[in-house]
Amino acid sequence: MSHHNNNxxxxxxxxxxxxxxxxxxxxxxxxxxxxQRMTPQQQRQEERRxxxxxxxxxxxxxxxxxxxxxxxxxxxxxKSGKWKTIAWSVLVILILAVAGVLAWYFAVYKKNNSSxxxxxxxxxxxxxxxxxxxxxxxxxxxxxxxNTNYPLKKVFYGMAYVPLGAQLPGxxxxxxxxDEELALLVQTTTRVRxxxxxxxxxxxxxxxxxxxxxxxKVVVGIWIDTDNxxxxxxxxxxxxxxxxxxxxNIIGVSVGNEVLFDKYQTxxxxxxxxxxxxxxxxALGHNDIPVFTSDLESASKPPLTDxxxxxxxxxxxxxxxxxxxEAAAWYWKYLSETVTPAVNSGIKKxxxxxxxxxxxxxPASAAVKGSVPSIPNLQIFLDTWLxxxxxxxxxxxxFEFFDAPWKIWPGSAVEGFWGLMTIDKKLKVKLPDCLI
Numbered sequence: 387m388s389h390h391n392n393n394x395x396x397x398x399x400x401x402x403x404x405x406x407x408x409x410x411x412x413x414x415x416x417x418x419x420x421x422q423r424m425t426p427q428q429q430r431q432e433e434r435r436x437x438x439x440x441x442x443x444x445x446x447x448x449x450x451x452x453x454x455x456x457x458x459x460x461x462x463x464x465k466s467g468k469w470k471t472i473a474w475s476v477l478v479i480l481i482l483a484v485a486g487v488l489a490w491y492f493a494v495y496k497k498n499n500s501s502x503x504x505x506x507x508x509x510x511x512x513x514x515x516x517x518x519x520x521x522x523x524x525x526x527x528x529x530x531x532x533n534t535n536y537p538l539k540k541v542f543y544g545m546a547y548v549p550l551g552a553q554l555p556g557x558x559x560x561x562x563x564x565d566e567e568l569a570l571l572v573q574t575t576t577r578v579r580x581x582x583x584x585x586x587x588x589x590x591x592x593x594x595x596x597x598x599x600x601x602x603k604v605v606v607g608i609w610i611d612t613d614n615x616x617x618x619x620x621x622x623x624x625x626x627x628x629x630x631x632x633x634x635n636i637i638g639v640s641v642g643n644e645v646l647f648d649k650y651q652t653x654x655x656x657x658x659x660x661x662x663x664x665x666x667x668x669a670l671g672h673n674d675i676p677v678f679t680s681d682l683e684s685a686s687k688p689p690l691t692d693x694x695x696x697x698x699x700x701x702x703x704x705x706x707x708x709x710x711x712e713a714a715a716w717y718w719k720y721l722s723e724t725v726t727p728a729v730n731s732g733i734k735k736x737x738x739x740x741x742x743x744x745x746x747x748x749p750a751s752a753a754v755k756g757s758v759p760s761i762p763n764l765q766i767f768l769d770t771w772l773x774x775x776x777x778x779x780x781x782x783x784x785f786e787f788f789d790a791p792w793k794i795w796p797g798s799a800v801e802g803f804w805g806l807m808t809i810d811k812k813l814k815v816k817l818p819d820c821l822i
Contacts, residue, residue, distance in 0.1 A: 538570065539817045541772060544577035544605070544783035546742060549587055550809055553792045557585035564590040565598065570811060571787055572600045579741060579783040581643055582609035583623040592631045603637040605741075605783070610642035610659065612650045617642075617659060625666060633670075639663060639677045640698055640741065646685040657693045664695075680741040683725045688732030697729040700742035702785075703767075707755030710763040713745070714770040718778075740782035743775075744804050747814060752800035759800055765815040773820035 549567055551558030568591065571578060580587055588606060595602050608620045628636070641660045645651050651659075656679060664677040676695035686699045701721065703713035721740075729736055745767040746752070746759040753759065775782055789805035807813050 536813045538573035542575040545575045546786040552585040579605040581607040583620040605638040687728040692732040697736045698741040709756040742785040744785035748803040
């Protein structure tokens with residue numbers, strides 16, 4: 387879910403904090419160590435962080451290659467033990483820091499989740515029902531979101547959504563929590579993109595739509611890892627759930643997300659999995675529902691696009707490293723001059739769906755060159771990009787509805803702060819008046 391543009395390499399930096407919950411408290415509360423809490427998605431983000439770091443490290447190594455040792459260098463080697471000790475100390479501090487962030491985040495979630503029912507009453511399909519009220523803590527150092535009472539508006543073509551707490555092995559989400567979250571989400575869009583079926587996410591979402599009569603259509607997600615087990619389980623779950631649900635609520639199926647960028651599977655294997663899902667859909671009489679995958683623009687080209695019903699492209703101006711004032715212009719120029727020609731350079735023309743686009747809000751230390759995470763910058767991005775996107779007419783899914791605390795660990799704090807809303811269900815910004 388937040389992603390690298392192929393034009394840049396990102397080296398994430400962990401934001402330093404002063405006050406953190408003790409890591410032992412977090413481990414005892416969760417019941418298992420931090421390392422064991424890493425899901426396949428977390429492993430994926432960790433691989434991305436290493437990839438960015440290796441790009442920098444390998445460059446330095448190449449520059450030093452072939453140079454003989456000098457007296458100065460020998461002297462520096464004698465000091466290596468001291469610096470290694472310092473490095474390990476810093477690493478330990480970082481691990482304790484991120485444990486504190488995680489502990490804080492889940493504490494906020496559990497505290498607010500118990501009372502969210504009374505705070506989330508309102509129309510299911512209206513444009514201005516629920517509003518953000520009260521001070522909202524968004525970082526463990528005390529940063530707050532002012533009580534601005536921003537209303538929710540139906541201004542997005544589509545929204546990427548992962549229910550809060552819906553991560554293996556815990557699966558803290560329930561039908562009730564999904565009902566409450568979709569009551570908010572439906573006030574911003576009529577389409578929702580999911581990433582997987584684990585933790586009964588698809589079942590809960592479709593059940594909520596049908597019971598509550600929500601004006602929402604669903605892009606199903608089938609997650610793919612390096613092994614075949616996750617795909618097989620989720621593909622089976624998808625068709626099992628649909629045995630008792632209405633297919634009229636399904637508008638697409640994304641087989642995997644950034645599988646090629648993460649090198650989870652080869653292009654040949656990914657194409658075969660897309661074909662398998664498509665064949666099952668056709669056999670059930672649903673050839674009209676597009677089946678595709680979602681990946682970076684660098685992968686969204688032939689031969690992959692020749693085997694998709696749509697080209698699902700995750701396109702984030704943030705990773706281009708440009709200032710926020712230029713982000714919207716960069717997006718449209720890059721989409722027109724680079725992405726679209728690449729997608730359609732094969733044997734057939736393929737319609738593009740932007741399956742992710744957004745801007746992170748924290749921490750500022752995770753800036754990529756001129757691209758800086760912040761709430762004011764998110765406001766600028768929406769003010770300069772959203773209305774133009776709605777006029778353009780190309781389908782897009784904004785990334786993402788809630789912040790994602792499960793992505794926060796050393797080196798990648800920014801991965802957890804792409805939400806339009808905080809995890810205690812407060813809107814971060816004022817939405818533009820360009821109703822979809």
